[in-house]
Amino acid sequence: MRSITPELTEELHNQIPDVKKIKSSTPVNVDTFRELVEHIAKLSYVNKDHMLFFRGQANDYVNKAGNSTFYPSIYRGDYVSHKELINRFDILEGASRQLVKLFEEQRIDGYKDLKRRKYIQWSILQHYEVCATPLLDFTHSLRVACSFATNDNVADHAYIFVFGLPYITNRISINSEHDLVNVRLLSICPPRALRPHFQEGYLVGTDDVTTGYETKTELDFHNRLIIKFKIPNTTSFWGTGFSNIPKESLYPDNDIIQDLCSQIKDLADKELKSGELGDFLKAWSQLEDYINNIALNFSKRYLPLRESIKILEVNYVIPSDLFREIDNIRKFRNILVHTPIKVKNNDIVKHLNQVNDLLNFLRNK
Incomplete structure (x- = not known):
């Protein structure tokens, strides 16, 4: 994917003088959700060429060089051999076939689209955590990102990462100039898949890159990183008028797609792996x-x-x-x-x- 140089506000630039070192910079401390929203509003204005997306995490994962790293799950690991990568894609292909089979058998809405679009298959498998894929989860909702970062987090702080991605134009937006594909889950998932509607989720990956790439770092989304924020993991962070989205709302019950994906995950764990x-x-x-x-x-x-x-x-x-x-x-x-x-x-x-x-x-x- 193509790297970007982020634009920062004067306030943030004073804390991070060299924007080319964003990925190795210390996260900016933010005390309240209101303050975070104000930062994002200003960043959206100065980064006009990019659409802002977010990831909320309990930790800031850094590599040996001290850079924050954001690999899709299929590429994660200090060293992933070519044959191990092929094996992971074999598992993904097998899980994709089973997903299509179950959707077709049960006549789930959208099964014809699913059958012919690998990005839809991969998006569902990634979002429902069936197996590793070349896609990475993002959200367009800052509240969702903060909730993910703090739910089940026993640490005092959590992290919000802001990324600049190409503007989306379709359900599946492919930008050949930046070598990125962005899948809007709300548009491609069947209506019986509840989770994406509560999480406002997007899946993003490098277009047409699978087991062959020149350098692994071209697959790291720190190439699109605009800023890192550190937020307190306390109720006071939300303040008046805002609140955390509980885990049971982000992962709703009675989701038939979750039930189907659980069957495929069992297959992937027991038979494919x-x-x-x-x-x-x-x-x-x-x-x-x-x-x-x-x-x-x-x-x-x-x-x-x-x-x-x-x-x-x-x-x-x-x-x-x-x-x-x-x-x-x-x-x-x-x-x-x-x-x-x-x-x-x-x-x-x-x-x-x-x-x-x-x-x-x-x-x-």
């Missing part, structure tokens, strides 16, 4: 990575896996029968990710052993 299926996906990621790296010596560029396998056969790295075996495992992997419930454990173990044998063969080769 663990046991023989998880072992197979990890081993397959290793094999895929290994094949692509060997093929790179011949092609000088990254190719789709099947083309990479063919290059190994043409250049006598593997015999023809292994080409067919690897390709069959590739097809099995696709079935496994798309409809994991239909695959028997015996088949997974069989293909896992094949993958490990192929890895040993190629390493010895």
Whole structure:
């Protein structure tokens, strides 16, 4: 995503002289919700090129360089290997398929849209905390952000982060100049999904970036950070006329989409992330990575896996029968990710052993 240089008011500029160091700056202390609203009003005025969005957190998470960091959940971790990233996207793809299946079976409003739009699938899975996705939660409501920051927070303070994002134009706004996609949950979620309507939620990610990127920092939303605020975790913060939104209101009961997502989360936790299926996906990621790296010596560029396998056969790295075996495992992997419930454990173990044998063969080769 493209980085921005925030505009600060004179009052805030006195506290943070170098706006290029916003991500490593000390959060600005704010005593009341009224004072916070006044800061946001002024920031909105001076940052005319950006629409302001918020995140409320109990902590300010910083990396080794001392910078606040805001990665979508699928990219989080000090070091995420390529094969681990592929495994996470495999889990996401499997969960997406199950979501579409359940929506279609129960004829949930909007299931046709859900079926053809991956960003809608990812948004629901992210917002209902089913599995890791390339999207990050934001809200356009300052009150919601403050409530998230203070609910279930036992510390004396909480943090409000303000981000500058492109103006939204549609339910799913894609800005190619800034390489960002912004999904308005109120517009894309079916009316039976209650949670987004109480949270005024948005999901934002980098457009068309999945497992391939030049540097991981291009995926960190500290590139869009305008300011950090530190608020007291006390009832006095709200003052007269304002109040915290209780957790039971932000996470309402009798949400049918929450019930569906709970089923998928069970599947993701029990079948996609663990046991023989998880072992197979990890081993397959290793094999895929290994094949692509060997093929790179011949092609000088990254190719789709099947083309990479063919290059190994043409250049006598593997015999023809292994080409067919690897390709069959590739097809099995696709079935496994798309409809994991239909695959028997015996088949997974069989293909896992094949993958490990192929890895040993190629390493010895």
